[in-house]
Structures are given as C-alpha cells and as structure tokens.
Amino acid sequence: MADRDKEYLMLREEILHLSDIISQTTNFFYAFIAAYVAAMTAFLKDAPDKSDTIYVIFMYIVILPAYLIVLNKAQAMYKIGGYLYVYHEQAGNAAFKWETYNREFSNYCAAEKPSAFHWVQSHMRAYHFPFSLVNITTVLLFAAGTYQNRQNIFSLYEGIKIAIFLLLSSTMFILIREQRKITTNDYIFKWKRLK
16 A cells, blocks of 8 residues: 555544544533533522522533534544645545545535525534534523523622623634634645645
C-alpha cells in the first residue's frame, strides 16, 4: 500500500475517532441534563423557594463546555475532510473518494429539498440539535421561574441572575447560529488557498 493511501486511511480513522468523541460527549451531555433535572426536581420539591432560577443557570456549567468540546472535534473533522479532498482526492492521489462523494451527495440532497426545509435541517445537524434544544428549554425554564418570582424581579439578586442568564443563553444561541454554517467546504476552500 502506498504512503498516500496509508495517510488517507489514517486520517479517515482519525475522523471516525473524532466522531466517536462527539457521540460520547453528546451522550454524557444527555445523561447529565437528565440527572440534573431529576435531582433539581426532587430537591426543589422540598425547598422553601421553588422558583429560584439559579439552578437553571447552573446547567450552563455543562452545556457550554460540552458544546465547545463538540465544536472543537467537529472542526477537526472538517479540517481533515478538507485536507483529504484537496490533497488526496482532487489531486488524483487517492484510491478512495469518500469526501468527493459525500460533497456530491450533500449537493444532491440540498437541491432536492425546499429552502425552508434546508434551513430547518441546518439547525438540526446531529451535534447542534441537542444543544439548541436544551438551550431553548433552559430559556423556557428560566422564564417560567422568573415569572413565578416576579414580585422580586427588581431585586439585585434577580437582576444579576437575569444578566448572567442572558449572557450565557445568548452566547449559546450565537455560537450555534454561527457554527452550524461551518462545513467541510469551508476547510476545502482554506486548504486550496494554502496549496
């Protein structure tokens, strides 16, 4: 087997490894959120102030770092995929053409779908969707808790919580909005410019 083929296969293995890390992080994320919600439900049942939204804010201790880990691994996958496409497949040095066929398939699917569906699908990419869903749910939980505690909304404590929550939730929305647009094609363009 030629060195180019070995490199190609080694990098494909790295993509699969990164994909496994994304799956494991997402599974951990689901397990943590489920356990946290169950624990907080049990804890708040007996708490004197059931509407304290500080417990909702604590969810971001895992939401944000887990999403950043997933983004990092996804970008590494895209970077490797772009490299494989430019330096192996497009250069004619590859016995395998996974990235080329994957791009053709994606373009075919994009042409088949109505634009509104394509927009929704871009939000539901496998690694963005759980974080989008949990962020939206967290906003709803925080809003419900704030509404229940509306008589104290102008206190310093509530104001600080609202400011922190708005910062964290909007950071997640902005990250998701910007990162969902990044694909292997972006890295293909960068590798071509470097070449």
